[in-house]
Amino acid sequence: MRMNVKKDLLFQSVCAVLFLAFAAVCIYPFYYIVLVSISSADAVSRGEVIVFPIGLHWDNFVQVFRLNGILTAFGISVARTVAGTALMLFFSTMLAYICTKQELIGRKWIYRATVFTMFFQAGLIPWFVTMKMLGLQNNFLLYILPGILSPFAIILIKTYIESISPSLEESAIVDGAGYFTVLMKIVAPVSVPIIAAVAVFNAVGQWNSWQDNFFLVNDPRLQTLQLILKNFLSQAEMLANSLKGGKTDLDTASRSQQLDPFAVKTTITVVTVIPILLVYPFLQKYFVKGIMLGAVKG
Template identity: 45%
Template sequence: MSKETVRKTKMHHSFGDNMLGVVCYIIFALCALVCIYPFYYIFINTISANDLSARGVILFWPKGIHFQNYISALRIDGLFQAAKISVLRTIIGTVGTVGASAFLGFMFTQDNMWHRKLWYRLVVATMYFNAGIIPWYLTMRNLHLTNNFWGYIFPAVVSPFYIILTKTFVESVPKELQEAAQIDGAGIMKIFFRVMLPVIKPIMATVAIFSAVNQWNSFQDTLLLVTDTKLYPLQFILYQYLNQASSLAGLANTNNSASMAAAVATSQTPTSVRMTVTIIVVIPIILVYPIFQRYFVKGIMIGAVKG
């Protein structure tokens, strides 16, 4: 390739283009800062002197750094059991939702499915019509799903939104793949497991992220269905902490040694309890996102646009 050709292929950027690029980077950096700062603010307050944090003077840099808040929070009764429930409901609920969404999304694209359009419309209709909380609660009670771990799982297995995303993605897959498998004698289940599942991994990862976040953050179902403290998830514990932070701060202090409880800088306050438990609850789900991020972007774009 000659120097003249290389010169022509290079894009010329004017001064205005460069300035526009700089402005865009500044705007993006500010937007990123706005998104990151709340997490940073909460974190630095959890490791700063609690008396300063309670007065709201910790804004940009931690002062009087200590980690007693996390030690005290981990000593509060029920926290590890709540973490276990949250992890179990997130894993089992996500697997169930992804599996059901993948299978139903695939089946709703099959022309030979009995009354396919009717069933699909009935599923979509549930997005717009809701009987309300009281009929839902009565149904759950009649199904013996109150004070039952499976009450967290079964209502979320079939989600119209995830089914629509998966169905749209499946429709973007060339039909020749299924036709070739049918010619080789594969049945509908074999086509689903052997042909479609490896192809629709991006949308499954997208559904997995949505479902995992919803399961991890959910606590309204606990308010309505659960009175057994052994079934409380972390988010419900956080909800209680936000409402009872003063008493919980005293509980955490009594679990510390006398010398630590006497120290003003490390003794628990309502603010320190709220922020510490918030970090404990939020960090795990934040760490999950980077694992699925590359699938998430591809899946959500194809699932939302192609159709």
């Protein structure tokens, strides 16, 4: 008995060490980016920043947020993520729900046509022409309307709804509830795990998206943070030199702070990643549960 206990303890200890090492390998790259963004430019350029920050300061973040267009782009990214995800969840859930109803004429064809769009796309040029003809160029609706129905989300939500006991809906219909009432009052609350999982997928996609902005938006007031990040990353050297030379609208105290080009990149990367990291822990339990339950039926 004691031998078995020792073997179990040894096995658990080895597993714990391996998993901790794996977690450290996964976490360290982002941790290193944070270290570089808050360390002095001299220490970063000499490669001295490895485990702990050297010359701790927040000037990189202060100066990045003072660059023209950053705050506006941040607001646009937040707005498109919140509005786009909310509307996508509403309309995709409605379509997924009605596709589970036997009395809907042609429901199988509607569902198959929706899934078909996941595998075949017209391409970049037809997409560009279509968006332009619809008047979505230099329009905030460009970020919302094209993704208001997500085939991937519809598949997951429909599969989950089909796993719910029909007796829940039948009892509500007997009491006089219509389909919309049943969806909002019964199906949606029960489907919170899969809806939250889909929300995480879509929110990350909306937050990271920049191609629609790149091809169809010329108005700087509608630029997203990811496009600003892309432009800054491709011009980090010039950006750092301009900050060193005082060519931007920064105050005298900030101008004295030298910036390393790599520090500029890491600082902007941290700024774009932090919002998603703050939201994900609150949805993680629903995310895992929703994916597992949504995959029961295929």
